[in-house]
Amino acid sequence: MRKPMVAGNWKMNKTVEQARELVAQLLPDLQAFHTVERVICPPFTALLPICAMLKGTDIGLGAQNIHWEASGAYTGEESAAMVKEFCQYVIIGHSERRAYFGETDESVNKKVRAACEAKLTSIVCIGETLAEFEAGRTEDVLTRQVIAGLGELTIEQAQGIVIAYEPVWAIGTGKAATGTGANEVIAKAIRSNLVKLFGNSISQQTRVLYGGSVTAENAAEFFGQPEIDGALVGGASLKIPGFLEIVRAAAK
Ligand code: PEP
Secondary structure, three states, rough: OOOOOEEEEEEOOOOOHHHHHHHHHHHHHOOOOOOOEEEEEEEEHHHHHHHHHOOOOOOOEEEEEEEEEOOOOOOOOOOOHHHHHOOOEEEEEOOHHHHHOOHHHHHHHHHHHHHHHHHOOOOOOEEOOHHHOOOOHHHHHHHHHHHHHHOOHHHHHOOOOEEOOOOHHHHHHHHOHHHHHHHHHHHHHHHHHHHHHHHHHHHHHOOEEEOOOOOOOOOOHOOOOOOOEEEEEEEHOOHHHHHHHHHHHHHH
């Protein structure tokens, strides 16, 4: 029912030349997996050249951030409409942006609404920190992030949004969650809150990805779970055979 998705978050890696090289090497094999929605999220500087390379393919392009305002004196920022010139997707509220750039559930909410206006698909990142996990606060934190981050969206705006459940303690650490653990958290703290906000039908339609140290070795464990619809992949998305193996696992 829900089409699996694998999105690669390249973070602040790759010059234009390096990005072109990586995509040129990925493309021939990546194109084969039509049953998986495949998305590449390079840094801003590489969006235009990669957009040109992806033309005529069914591989999506995503930015890693937007500003919520349409235009104005916001030095160093890009609006949703600017991003929409090249991209179909945007990552919003990644834990690194929350931790290092002061993003909050409120700014996430504004950005998601701006993305909806521009007809960009938001990949909204949520997840608990290690301290919150150890204090048994995972469900509370995710509930707050879902309700505040997606609150006041209309049903129409909520349609098509993708959520990435990324426990902060699992990102870039090599310590992934377990498939069953992530599945349970998604059911209890994400889909249940989507039901409260938008009803059962939207909750069931919404794709929820897992993110946090996904590799070719552990991907199948996540994709075998009923509540997990794919992955947001960081480090492993920069490695050609590894990323292709993750996409292959999602296609099974
Ligand atoms: C991410 O950046 O969203 C991520 C999940 O990173 P990694 O796969 O490297 O843990």
